[in-house]
Amino acid sequence: MQILNNYPLKKYHTFGTDVYAGYFAEVNSVAAFRELQKTDVYRNNSLLFLGGGSNLLFTKNFDGLVIKNNLKGIEVVKQDDDFIYIKAAAGENWHQFVLWCVNHNYGGVENLSLIPGCVGASPMQNIGAYGAEIKDVCYEVNAIDIQSGEERTFENSECKFGYRESVFKHVYKNRYLITSVVFKLNKKPVFNTSYGAIEQELKAMGVVEPSVKAISDAVINIRSSKLPDPAKIGNAGSFFKNPEVSKQKYEALKEQFPAMVAYALDNGNYKLAAGWLIEQCGFKGKRFGDAGVHVNQALVLVNYGAASGAEIYDLSQQVLDAVHDKFGVLLEREVNIY
Ligand code: FAD
Ligand code: NAP
Secondary structure (H helix, E strand, O other): OOOEEEEEOHHHOOOOOOOEEEEEEEEOOHHHHHHHHOOHHHHHOOEEEEOOOOOEEOOOOEEEEEEEEOOOOEEEEEEOOOEEEEEEEOOOEHHHHHHHHHHOOOEOOHHHOOOOOEHHHOOOOOOEEOOEEHHHOEEEEEEEEOOOOOEEEEEHHHHOOEOOEOOOOOOOOOOEEEEEEEEEEEOOOOOOOOOOOHHHHHHHOOOOOOOHHHHHHHHHHHHHHHOOOOOOOEEEEEOEOOOEEOHHHHHHHHHHOOOOOEEEOOOOOEEEOHHHHHHHOOOOOOEEOOEEEOOOOOOEEEEOOOOOHHHHHHHHHHHHHHHHHHHOOOOOEOOEEO
């Protein structure tokens, strides 16, 4: 295994900004990672584990060791009449894993089709889309403590999954390398087509009886038509989370802004569509040099080519401030900032 110095990261993250890692190594096996752990470079530097680089923003060069996780493998661990337990290594591409499940007609991840990145990052922020989240299908997460080297298995409840949240994103940030995730998928799939434009798309596709494959195809179609492709324009998906506010705050805002988009949550609070809030502040489609707010989806900040991470971060601060001034709501960044 090679440790490279002063290594360009541009092609390793989807914002595509021009940044460098002090050191860079790719690990293809747990054994290789264990070798890396013995080196001075590992011991004397801050570490960053990298999957597909689709949920982070580098505001400057990373002055430490970036470890690109290339652990591969998908295997069935156990099954019964109703469920199948599938272990996927952290470096597997997420969408390819979803397609593997779809092709076997295992239900549970079809609504999460076409999300960029790797399996290992999926529990980090409890990835979610179209009413589905990893927390609904994650059986356990296998990880290595980066200090002691001990292996640890986190059961679903220990992951403390929340809305785009988990124990790995904050409490255990940079404490564990996730090596694999075991998913519990349904052999008798239950479909969730009520979210967003899925039903409409299924109709347009001429689908009468939904199936795992049809839903995956519908999600792929919708996402491809709406979201910016990072291969063409730098971005990391939604830059901000949808904020949750109390019923009281929601009602006050709704009176002032009747068109506001919001959804009632089970806990009595309301989730506001952050994209709508940002749009109302006039940011949708706005460009500041090569940093901008996407023309179709105001939640997505983009790099038109030569923007720096610092410029994109500054733009995110402008958005935060404007939304706070207009609505009294503090947005939270979803993207990991380095
Ligand atoms: P990275 O960006 O490489 O890493 C993200 C964080 O996880 C970093 O802090 C990193 O250090 C850490 N990490 C990565 N791998 C490991 C590991 N093995 N062990 C420990 N820590 C690790 N997200 C959604 O939830 N829903 C969506 O619908 C969605 N759509 C998107 C659409 C687009 C166009 C884009 C660009 C992004 C979208 N995202 C979405 C965000 C992103 O794709 C997901 O969060 C994804 O899970 C990130 O995976 P990654 O491998 O790229 O993670
Ligand atoms: P959309 O369908 O236009 O919906 C806009 C917002 O309204 C979304 O943020 C979504 O919240 C919310 N919403 C829509 N229908 C809902 C319902 N029935 N119940 C509760 N909330 C509802 O959004 P989009 O931009 O095209 O994205 C589609 C899906 O992909 C969303 O689930 C979104 O989260 C996900 N996505 C995530 C990222 C990311 O980087 N995190 C990037 C792109 C897309 P939620 O976001 O809470 O679902």
